Amino acid sequence: MVSLLDIIGPVMVGPSSSHTAGACRIALVARALCCGTPERARIELHGSFARTGKGHGTDRALVGGLLGFAPDDARLRASLELAAGLGLLATIETTRLRGAHHPNTARLTLERAGRSVQLVGSSLGGGRIAVTEIDGFALDLSGAYDTLIVEARDAPGVVAAVTAELAAAKVNVAGMRVSRHRKGGDAIHVYELDAPADEAALASIRALAAVAFLRVVPRVD
Amino acid sequence: MYDSLAEAVAHAEAAQCSLGELALEAETRDGRRTRAEVEEALLRALNVMRGSVARGLVGDVRSVSGLVGGDAAKVAAAGERARAGSASAAPPTHGLLAGTVFGDALARAIAVQEINAAMGVIVAAPTAGGAGVLPGVLLAVGDRVGADDAQLVRGLAAAGLVGAVIAQRASLSGAEAGCQAETGAAASMAAAAAVEVLGGTARQQATASALALQGTLGLVCDPLGGLVEVPCVFRNATGAAIALAGVELALAGVTFAIPADEVIDAMGEIGRTMDARYRETAGGGLAATPTGRRLARERLSIGMGKGGGNR
Structure with a gap:
């Protein structure tokens, strides 16, 4: 069932629902797994995220999500500059993940309060996501519930x-x-x-x- | 929501209402949201659109690559010059449509898309890449006739109904069906919205939507470097122009031989058979021109390098 509000919306930070809104939502799930803003984050971008992620602001959207900014939060644009002040040290690199992954995929390795968590998530288009791996366990989590x-x-x-x-x-x-x-x-x-x-x-x-x-x-x- | 514009027009005619009014009623029929909640959500979208336009018209925002930004302000300034009556300058500093609703729509469409490219806040309508067309047309037309918020919200609802039909019969994704499914669909939606605000009939709304969409059939998605910058910003402007052409023709009483639903079906059929090079992959069209490739390499920093830390 298509709703009017699916068509006129969502309100989001540009430029691309898959590369910014979806990336932000992956990071919000990762942040929830950490129970808060991580102290350290290693962000690895795979596929199209690696190729066009910087131009699309995928790096900023991921860091913004880790900081708890929603996909429509104007601060996403400045997240890299805001991170250190909010207690997050993030590194961003490109990678080629082994196995079959959606082209828009990131692996996040986070540390907070002496605990670490690793997550692999894909942006499926239109802001929809799938978290496919947590701490090496295969799973399928949409973040929609x-x-x-x-x-x-x-x-x-x-x-x-x-x-x-x-x-x-x-x-x-x-x-x-x-x-x-x-x-x-x-x-x-x-x-x-x-x-x-x-x-x-x-x-x-x-x-x-x-x-x-x-x-x-x-x-x- | 409806999956046929013919059915929607028939229902609207039976109820003697517009497509926007029909859409607001249809949206509440499943009981998930009240009419007031739907109108409130659309009003929020309208206000975000106004904010993106206002921010973009200032002209000081650049995209991540620096390749786009500042052009909405140029178009708006040309409109100001035309309104001030400086027509005698040589060479001319504005065209014959500067300062009209046409020029206003172009400036607003570009403004929103420049904000999108610069990681500003926009309403995806129907997508981020086509987000400029609907606010460009709706707000330019609304300003011209002094439309109130309720009229503009009904315009958004009409646009949403058209978009929902396109989503169900064809596609709203450039990666699936090319730019005809993004700025083309947005033009079709915007045409229905503008006719709503101008007080046209439901039938004229569907005709305007069909005329706008037929003008974008086959339009490819060929962004430089795969990024939502060039030509996306400008294609939102031409999408707004095509929407206004559909509005002018439909309100003049022109009809189109192919029903709107069949135009939408044709768009889906063209999208399904469109070569992958023309579906957001940067493998063809403008992205594959010598200059397109050079700019992608030089300005759009493909690949991000190792390490980095907070930058």
């Missing part, structure tokens, strides 16, 4: 236990995916939710014995 990312022991019943807590909080699961490196090791669950889970539900999930950590990625508009 309130999302829960759970790292847990790969064991029977863990998914059921998590979804039972969501059900008790009356939160509907719009989509989910589970992936793992090896059987019986660590698994990553991604739950895309129709509404954010409340603190009580998050605490119950965190308290599950099999759950190592939990991240909330708020919907990125």
